[in-house]
Amino acid sequence: MTRKVTKAIFPVAGLGTRFLPATKSIPKEIMTLVDRPLIQYAIDEARAAGIEEFIFVTSRGKGALEDYFDHAPQLQTALANANKTKLLETLKATNMEDGAIAYIRQHKALGLGHAVWCARRLVGDEPFAVILTDDVIAAEKPCLQQMVEAHAETGGSVVAAMEVAPERTSSYGVLGIKQENGQIFEVSEMVEKPPAGEAPSNLAVIGRYILTPAIMRNLGTLKPGAGGEIQLTDAIAAEIGGDEGVHGFRFQGQRFDCGNKAGYLQATVAFGLARDELRDELMQYLEGTVGSRQAAE
Template identity: 45%
Template sequence: MKVRKAVIPAAGLGTRMLPITKSMPKEMLPIVDRPAIHYVVEEAIKAGIEDILIITGKGKRAIEDYFDRSFELEYYLRERGKFEELKQVEEIGEMVDIYYVRQKKPLGLGDAILHAEKHVNGEPFAVLLGDDIIISKKPAIKQLMEVAERKNTSVIGVEKVPWELVSRYGIINGQKIDEQLYTITDMVEKPSPDEAPSNMAIIGRYVLIPEIFDFLKETPPGKGGEIQLTDALRAMLNEYEMLAKVISGRRYDIGTRIGFIKANIELSLLRDDLREGVILFIKNILQEVQDE
């Protein structure tokens, strides 16, 4: 089992980040000086993914433009001797083979994944959600790919969340293999704390076998009239083994305001050209706020 392809669903309306997402795709929200989806694509590339399918929707043309070549801009930068900026722009256009399919109706994550069936063409594939920026030494999706390729099965990324937050996530129940790996026995979408089988939450990274498409086709609409990926995965548990891997790293849900702010701060601190100035600003502003 070799994972070569990745799917990035990017068709959602981004309602959690309104009003800015009224005119800008949530995947293009700036994290320092790059859009959020840049980091997700970069993670896939570092994990060894060879081609990427992005599922887009109405109003998402900016994503395609970002990863495309911009000959006018490149000419402008070259003529003015801005070679460092030119290098950055050229690298974006040559990052990896990227393809696009449009989800014409917002029918949920499961429906978006179903649009990838022809592109996947019977191979196992990775799924990376653009809402989650994960900072880790080893790319988060690579952590799952290594388990999937070793165990020859689907692997879902999870992390422990506070019990009061379980209603925001799909939650798994499972048998522990070791501290980082579980055999999934059940999963439920957004349970209340008293109904949740655990506080192990499904986060935006998956490696799936192509049989998932058969189950997605049979999955009826769930909450909000959407086809839920979690419902299809739960049905697949009856026939196929599925593992959950605790991802090592720090995850930021940039679909929330606080997650977006935190991601900007940490990724600024990881930049040699920004770290000193950001630290100084944080120290100064904290002192000013405390003095008020």
């Protein structure tokens, strides 16, 4: 019987240099899409998937991230006294239960694999999820929830996959396919950032994983891979062909890469248009902007 996934790791130790100077004073993970920080989208997705324990791998300068999940009694009292019940409910959704959240420091920037490995003692001998907050996914059913349901069928490790343009495969971990079954497929190989023309497919791994405890053991023995870092992809690839195996999962939804400015802006527009109270005004502005640009050309 496949064990239930109740723990998730959030690697949030990065410096966010692509968003300087904003990230000089605030962690990238609490930059907002409309009115919710990136990390809130990730937490909400994890909760929908049944995650009960939230493990953050952080670094120096991430105090604001920890404060975000703390209770704010003064603000809550002010909202209650003003009878702003809707805002009060919104605020309460950001609170975490006592003992549900833990913070681990990654003292050296040795890569994603190393960041995940830092949480090994809190994960123990259980399957666990990994969520990268840069990847925000708009979906009717949250992506991780889809993956948890798939994992109940497959066991082993499951990685989220999406098709990318062939010329972009060198920016991702890329999967080879052994056997397909609808959205789920058995993985024959995983290659981290293959050189142009050498990728086994155009199916790229994006920031959602459900992994077995064996991955932690593999990470503990790995040597630096691509980019001189401990690569999570290499630890997962070592399980291909094993007893539990590795499966790819073609999730349903739209992924936004909020790790770069263009993707972040695209996500902001998309999530703004998805809000009833913002859609008309925002659409009117966008249509006017596009129309003005086309007229100028």
